[in-house]
Amino acid sequence: MISRALPLSPVVGDRVGIFAQIPSLLLPSPHTIGAMTEPNSPRSPLDRQFQSIRIVYYFMFGSLFLYMYLSEFLLHPPVRELGKVYPVMIAMCLLTLVLGIFLRKRLVDPAAEVLRGNPSDMAALRRWTSGQLLGYFIAEVAVLIGFAVRVLGSGRPRALVIYGAAVVFMSLWSPQRPE
Numbered sequence: 001m002i003s004r005a006l007p008l009s010p011v012v013g014d015r016v017g018i019f020a021q022i023p024s025l026l027l028p029s030p031h032t033i034g035a036m037t038e039p040n041s042p043r044s045p046l047d048r049q050f051q052s053i054r055i056v057y058y059f060m061f062g063s064l065f066l067y068m069y070l071s072e073f074l075l076h077p078p079v080r081e082l083g084k085v086y087p088v089m090i091a092m093c094l095l096t097l098v099l100g101i102f103l104r105k106r107l108v109d110p111a112a113e114v115l116r117g118n119p120s121d122m123a124a125l126r127r128w129t130s131g132q133l134l135g136y137f138i139a140e141v142a143v144l145i146g147f148a149v150r151v152l153g154s155g156r157p158r159a160l161v162i163y164g165a166a167v168v169f170m171s172l173w174s175p176q177r178p179e
Contacts, residue, residue, distance in 0.1 A: 046119045046178070053132050053175045060136045061170055064143045068163050071150040080153040093145045093162050097169055100138035104173065107131030112178035119178075128178065135173040142166035 082089075108131035114124035146162030 044119055045122065045125060046115060049125055049129055050175060050177045053129060056133065057136060057175050060140060063140065064163075064166055064170060067143050067147045071147045071159065072156065075151060078153055079155050082149070082152055082154050082158075085152065086149065086154055086158060089145055089149050090162070093142050093165060096138055096141050096145070097165060100135050100169065100173075103138070104131050104135045107134065112176075115178040132173075132175055136170065139166050139170040139173065142169065 107127050111124040111128035111131060114121050115128060118124070143163060143166035146159045146166060149162060150156070150159035
């Protein structure tokens with residue numbers, strides 16, 4: 001139920017009738033949201049970037065399960081033996097995840113140390129952000145390798161090994177605010 005009285009006049013400004021109030025009903029006023037919508041919010045760049053990274057992380061983590069769902073339930077690939085292709089795909093997945101570990105150690109850890117001492121260091125914040133995103137992209141690549149294995153016709157247990165590795169690494173690489 002709408003708690004505000006709506007004008008029933010036929011014309012309000014350049015809009016007509018009751019529809020003139022719809023945008024103000026759908027959008028909350030700045031007083032109800034608080035300081036988060038204020039342009040001069042006291043939030044630091046690190047806080048804003050951490051919030052953005054967390055949102056990206058949740059979407060990318062959800063997309064892992066979307067790829068699994070697509071390959072398992074929508075495509076219904078016929079099961080056949082892949083022969084030498086499966087070990088190559090496992091090696092690609094492992095190489096990808098090792099590359100992810102290396103890049104995160106190289107970018108995220110040093111940048112997090114700098115940000116612990118100086119949270120307003122923009123160069124360290126960029127390195128930290130790019131390292132976080134690279135880790136998420138690499139976990140996505142790993143799940144896409146599992147997707148390819150399943151679409152090529154390998155059995156579900158073989159694809160689940162790769163899916164499991166991608167989910168574990170994505171879980172381990174969840175965003176941690178440097179404090």
